[in-house]
Amino acid sequence: MFVTHHNGRVTPGDLLALAAQSCVDAAKLLHDVQVDVSPKGTFDQVSTADVEVEAFLRAALVSGAPGSAVVGEELGSASAPVTWYVDPIDGTRNFVRGIPLSCISVAAAVNGQLVAGCVLDPFRDELFTAADGVPFTVRSTGLVIPPGSSPRPLVLTDIPLPGSPYSGEMQLLEDLLAVADVRRVYSTALSLAWVAAGRADAAANLGIHPWDVAAGEVLVRASGGEFVPVGSDGFVAGRGEIVSWLAERLEGIVS
Template sequence: MTPGELLALAAQSCADAASLLHSAEVDVAAKGEFDQVSSADLAVERFLRTRLTAGAPGSAVVGEELGASTARVTWYVDPIDGTRNFVRGLPLSCISVAAAVDGDLVAGCVLDPFRSELFTAAAGVPFSVRSTGLTITPGVSPRPLVLTDIPLPGSPHVGEMALLDWLLQEADVRRIYSTALALAWVAAGRADAAANLGVHPWDVAAGAVLVRESGGAFHQVGADGFAAGRGEIVDRLRSRLEGIVS
């Protein structure tokens, strides 16, 4: 399958999965000391695994909730990125799906079910946003707008508070607790940069494709961090993060 065909499958699968959320009964359980998983996470990931592997026979899935396996075509699935927001009814979460071929990310899709916004891009397919709600053309600000959840509770990294203090002096900062949605917003020009630590491949795979295909840069930092976006602030963020994780 071409990257465009993989993207079409991911986008339709996300749209169909989102319909499950309208009738889902949401039960919540603890997942570690600082995280949660809901019955909706599990239902959406099961649906996506079935739909994606049926649409791309022989493919495999790396998912947040139900395990990981790899193949020539591998899907990275985060059924609800921002579960803690979702279970409280805060409209800051999304469904995130990416496709990799021979280890290279080639397609990404992020669906915001609260706003019915679909962010898509693939190798050879330009970044686009499909929205049924109010959209504003991003304006220019004298200070860059940065999306970050740093510092996270329970983080093993020393220096995150100092990084946040520096960021507050250099940029407008928003904390939304959904990495995939943050990257989609960066790709759409609503923010200039995003950075986090403590992330997993399913958190960033789709968003990395969106940012890159929209003309931005995505930099992996250490084993569990990234800095992404456009402009000087991205390189400065990357340097600061490298100082924390080194």
């Protein structure tokens, strides 16, 4: 698929269409790929599926938008006026254990500004998309329950993380449990997509990289939520008072 040029330029909608189709095509690889796992650092993992999906996405995105560059989790980074942020399998630790909580995440930035993002949950066949000028949407072929409400805010977070350099995370979790319902998803991009869809009130994490959050940031902002960077590797995203509550406490941990 090639993006369409309008008056000599590519629109965010064009980039979104390319990203979404590339994610859908990449997900087909997961039906046949052999999943071999290797350690990546002390606490993380990488699978052959991560590498194969990222290689496919790189080829599809750069061929569809000639001259663009990719910042990816597994195969290196480069920059260009149009830059893609690619997480081939966000939630690898879930994926390699057969737990259906992972996703493919792709975002596009133009001159350093995020303009389009999509997150594909291949297990539920749900595609979350948004771009500048293109509203947030969810395409799902499965059972979808309209999000309801609960007496306490629902927060998605993986804090505390194993091997984290920050102290105070256990206390944060204890304080958070006193005011909110908490779920650990271990897929930051999927958590952000669910916040955008109204399934949770907020998400927060530390130790993240640009490819973890780029697409999710686009989705949350497009759905009317806030995305608040915290320190050099943290964020809070969502709606309501719980966002500022979390941001204040995370700032205290990373400062």
